[in-house]
Amino acid sequence: MTRLFNDPADFADEMVDGFVAANQSRVRKVHGGVARSTTSPEGTVALVVGGGSGHYPAFGGLVGHGLAAGAAMGNLFASPSAQQVTAVAKASEHGGGVLLSYGNYAGDVLNFDAAARALADSGIEVRTVRVTDDVASAPTSEAHKRRGIAGDLCVFKVAGAAAERGDDLDTVTAIATRANDRTRSFGVAFSGCSLPGADEPLFTVPEGRMAIGMGIHGERGIAEADVPTADGLADLFVDKLLTELPDGVDAHAGQRVVPILNGLGSVKYEELFVVFNAVQRKLTAAGVVVVEPEVGELVTSFDMAGVSLTLFWLDDELEQLWAAPADSPAYRKGGAVPQEQVAPETLAADEQAPVTPGTEASQASAARVAAAITAIRVTIDDHADELGRIDAVAGDGDHGIGMQRGSTAADRAAQDAAARGAGAGSVLAIAGDAWSDKAGGTSGAIWGAALEALGRVLGDDQRPSAATVAQAVHAAVEAVLAFGAVPGDKTMVDAIVPFDQVLTDRVAAGDDLVSAWSAASAAATAAADATADLLPKMGRARTHGEDAVGTPDAGAVSFALITAAVLSTVSVPA
Template sequence: MLFNDPKTFREDMLKGYVAAYPDYVVEVPGGVARATKMPEGKIAVINGGGSGHYPAFCGIIGDGFMDATVVGNVFTSPSTEDVLGVARSVEQGTGVFIVGGNYAGDKMNFNMARDRLIEDGIDARSFFITDDVASATTDEIEKRRGNVGTFMVFKAAGAAAAAGVSFDDLVRITTKANDRTRTMSVGFRGCTLPGADEPLFHVPHGKMEIGQGIHGEPGVGEGDLASAAEVAELLVDRVLAEAPADDSKRIAVILDGLGSTKYEELFVVWGTVRQLLEDKGYTLVEPLVGEFVTSLDMEGIALAVEYLDDELETYWSAPCDTASFRKGASSMASGERKVYAELTEQADTFEKGSEASEKAADYIVDAFARMQTAIADAEEELAKIDGVAGDGDHGRGMVKGSTFAAEAAKDAREKGAAAGSVLKEAGRAWAAKAGGTSGVLWGSALEAAGAVVGDQADAYDAQVAADAVKAAYEKMLSLGGAHRGDKTMLDALIPFGEALEAAAGEGKSLEDAWATAAEIAQKAAEDTANMVPKVGRARPAAERSLGTPDAGAISMALCIRTVLPTE
């Protein structure tokens, strides 16, 4: 695929997108927002997620749809700061509704931003879409991820907000749309991240992936490559299997190409899909065939169905005007332009630390530099490990996070920050710039550790380090919902913290205690190969991950080892 620099793909894409559609969108901190003013009294509805899905998510901003989009790196959740930047840009005193797919990173960052908006006196609520039938059973429907059906739920939320409904009704309508939307997909070829040499997953010749996700997550199984009619039957059977008890027999339908499937191929499949649905007694209301939620250059097909009632049909058919999708007459070009306030950065100031803290700060800056180099060298391997059952973006996310953290640590130290403040600034940069689940977890953990380390200690020994590491993993536990044994980075960090605590109790020096505990962390990370993931994007393909360690645990152990210089 085409790019200038993989590290700036998101930024370069947004710059070009805004230049292509100036009547529709402008860039704001954290993403893009509508170029025209919202009607007075309207609740601001924003969506968000990683890049790589156009027209979703940023392509559907405009009258009758979204008011703004929080845009993360490719396949990576936007950061909390990104969500706040977008929400504050469009909020006009009547509340902000934040809607996204049901992914761990999106949930953490969106909910943290929501809570901070509420603290500021803004009525903010969040909602997460669960339309993908392949990602969990009906008994665990709350664990399902978002897929192509997100487009339908976004449309319901945007149209309802444009109609001026109350916030409670807006949430009710969005919830109903989600509850009545189902998606099933098949894949023929995996997608390739900018700068990567290989796709995130390979489909063997003569096979097709069944139920893959929109971030390149492998599906729940493989099947023999089928004919267009057979693919259509598989998709229809899976989405109709969960028809609601009060099925009106009127449905909205999307047949989506995911990125590389040709329109001619879609039309061949659509002929059978439509016939099968009509044979089942369904009336198709304004069906769509094309690309609406994609996955970079993935080759595949997804079928999404929304089971309509009178209310949902009204919002599905309601007019809208966006850069990528329109129903009815154009309205955005004639709207009054909105002028967004420019944000001004405040200069950082730091209190002078103790002599020991100043010395420790220098060491921490060097440690982050070593960490950045080690992660960059391991990026490709981390991506391969993550791609076995996940979406393969862990290496890229860790490179961005460690790079920005190292830069922030160095900058803070040059401005006089001592040890604790350096850690906090590095954590804030990691969370804000890397995004994703690991971004917010790493960032929050570093901030928690920095609070323990502080800037005024007379000395830093193994016990202080153990206390800081404990604060870090306790923060991760409170945020992520994962536990030891769930096959995550915690399976390396917690054993490391416990070993560090034990070594400190034995009176070992900080350097010796850290070295001993680092070996235990490495062994614990390797042992995750014997676990199956219980949370995150890898969970639906859990059995595939057996025999492969967790990428987050491996990168955690690597970072721990690089804290100590090799010379």
């Protein structure tokens, strides 16, 4: 929700003032909005855009060289007045006439049309191109009634570039019209936004559901469905837009297209990139060629959670104009220094580290080690959600995912190394390296070091005895302690120290490995449970100390789970 404002009635004015203060090298404030603060050649066309506020970077963020000459900035979600549009156009024009372009909404049409009449009355040549890209807002037969959403950017960008290269008003208008004809968008929303000072969101979507085709002001969509996966959303978008091809576009013939994946506010970049990964894959599979895409926030609605995909079907001239330089507060193209691309490399295939072949006895042990690591992966997969939940209480909730990534990579590496004849020690070293590499974070580094220490003691020569296994575990514990935690800090150390002690004691007392391991694992489980009583001392967890009392440490719990899971592999005769 919108939280930061002073008097809600002053919000739009203060927003414009702050925007101008932050972007003085590109824009200056004029009555009703902003115009470029940079000079433009006399006689060129001025592209004037605009609409309600609340959609940044639309519309003021798109004023600058190669894009708009000015933007009329209305109140929140309300069209600028005819006076505002007129004043911005007069301040922006430089002798070549004015192209008014904006999304097709009733209030905007009313006020921009009135402004067009006022401008014409004062002797300024004016044309208008309304953006109508949203396929959900009207059927194909009434495409001119569709509203404008992120497709605004396509139309503004090529019109701005055409104006910048000196095209006359009729040519710029024709290009903008063609760009609009070749632009289609489709969007979904997960939750609404609230206006400054409002107690409630402007509209809502039930949790876990999405409104398909909902507009950027909450205009009702065409259907509602469960929120799909990222890939599922990409399917929905691409499939729909491939049935909405503009006249004359054949999507299956190497046709070039600009995709714009637009976030409406609180769907964030990381999610957009995951969706775009699938969009790019699907478009490529459909035979179309993706050109200079945009993934980010281009037309927003405050913090509305929503996404749209726009496809801008290029022709040669439109592609040239799309690629032309632009330099506005929120949209820039063309670096200051032309960059040379590195030669396309053959991606170095993941080099497999050469393995030290083990003796026959050690290869037998290696098979058990590899089985143990599979057991680790399986138990972590089974408990990943639970570990994440526990970790979120005191840490950052990533323990489940981190352990999952680490154990998955370790398992793959271990099976591969064992298959290539590595001894037990080498299998553990290779698995440890893969674990720490893929898991990252502190726990990844710790588990990597632990497996590596285990492997160092087991070696590649013999089938280890119970005593050797106990020594190896002790070495692994030492490696973990080297990271600095001590018992009582509420970390995995609280579980591994008793595990080590019981295992060493029982093996020394003559127990077989299976019963010694079983007893040690029980001790680790009890110790992990007991961490619930502790106050965390380390790292980020420290900052949430009190909350964490009552919940065990995720690292201690995952360690205890792992000791239990590998028991079956300890007990299988070689």
